[in-house]
Amino acid sequence: MNSSNTKSRINDITCVVDVVLLTLKVGELHVALVQRTNENEPAFGLWALPGGFIRNAEDEDTLATAERVLRDKAGLQSPYLEQLSVFSGPARDPDRGWTLCVAYCALVSEGLLNGSKAVPLKLANVRTLRGLPFDHKAIVEAAVERVRTKSGYSTMPAYLCPEEFTLPQLHAVYQSVRGSPSNLASFRRKFIEMIKAGGIEEMPGAKQKPTLGKPAQLYRINPKSFGTLITRDRGVAG
Amino acid sequence: MNSSNTKSRINDITCVVDVVLLTLKVGELHVALVQRTNENEPAFGLWALPGGFIRNAEDEDTLATAERVLRDKAGLQSPYLEQLSVFSGPARDPDRGWTLCVAYCALVSEGLLNGSKAVPLKLANVRTLRGLPFDHKAIVEAAVERVRTKSGYSTMPAYLCPEEFTLPQLHAVYQSVRGSPSNLASFRRKFIEMIKAGGIEEMPGAKQKPTLGKPAQLYRINPKSFGTLITRDRGVAG
DNA sequence: ACAATAGTGTCTGTTAGACACTATGCC
């Protein structure tokens, strides 16, 4: 046991967790960046993904690290937090050398992000991203790709909505995420499937606040679900 | 720089890569297990996933670690190797304490697996898996889930076929992976899409070796593609 | 010729896309 412990320490790795915190702003995906403030650390002064070392004395797992990073660096708790991928190697951080980064993807409404003014965040449009240190641009692209893909078969993008949202609002979010217009009537059918699948629930009676035109029914993510999939029977399997 | 390096070493983590090596045997998914031979290490004597420490002096990234693990512990190079997920925490390996495991999923044909008799491997049916140490059972389940899901929209399961395969063979593989019978004529349509998408290519002229009945056309995975997706226009986005 | 399996053609039910129509709120 001791010997194996000693042996295992020979090739210890610098492990960090970075979080791609996405939100929707004026119909486009934006990523939250924080300024690196420790002048002893690499990329000092640059705007980068919020991240931090894994603290094995403190964190239950890497998800807990991601939650801590969000709390400390973005001042919020994200309703959606999903492991993305590992980025590793000697080149991604030339100063530190070989590092391993577990990337997470978080989705929040713009309101939630603006509510936590405790920490200075910069929202950068993912379409025109530049100047990010390390391989953070690639990490953001992986997150965007994930959201786009999942928007095809899950309720995941609903986490970009405020807690209570209407069907047309969610439709707009799906269009923004996918970057192309889509049919509202078809979306309505899918929406009904989402409800049947337990991913979304109606808030009985609750209608949208006074607005131009007919107020819409309000819905929310079913708290018992997490990114519920819409099972699609037809696929490549014939 | 030095100070940050020192700081980063405070919470160094034991990092390993485990590989879920899947193959199809008599129509069912099986995972390759190796016996743990180091009596100083945890779970000595048990059959477990092939795995190993990340060697930052040697491995270009965790993918390289996975390739090395496959080479050393299974004596083969897998045509399909994909990062799965990170499993971490203090409980998964009680002897070593807090560990971080990057899990990979590899797919090979049964022929390739039997060809590398250099190392003693045990093939265990994923349906009746038991006795695995650590959280290896959960890791295998994640891999199986991934293959099942991807079989709905990608050519990934084709890597379970030998290098040259026929359409009916691939159809059988899809049915095995998904665990349910499916329509051959519909599969043929999807197959044509896979070819158009560049995931699979015909081997002109090459027909199946003498067999009962009409010999089938041979195909292979397009070497330029890697798990090509079949884009499906219709989805939740309406 | 026959057995066996590969591959095609065609019918049918389901579903996505389109769009006209109705409903319900505010002014």
Place this chain on the structure above:
DNA sequence: GGCATAGTGTCTAACAGACACTATTGT
């Protein structure tokens, strides 16, 4: 009533599933 937006009904085209039919090999 007029306007704006929510929500419904219905037609159509595309596609998955089913299955009968044809094609091509070995014996």
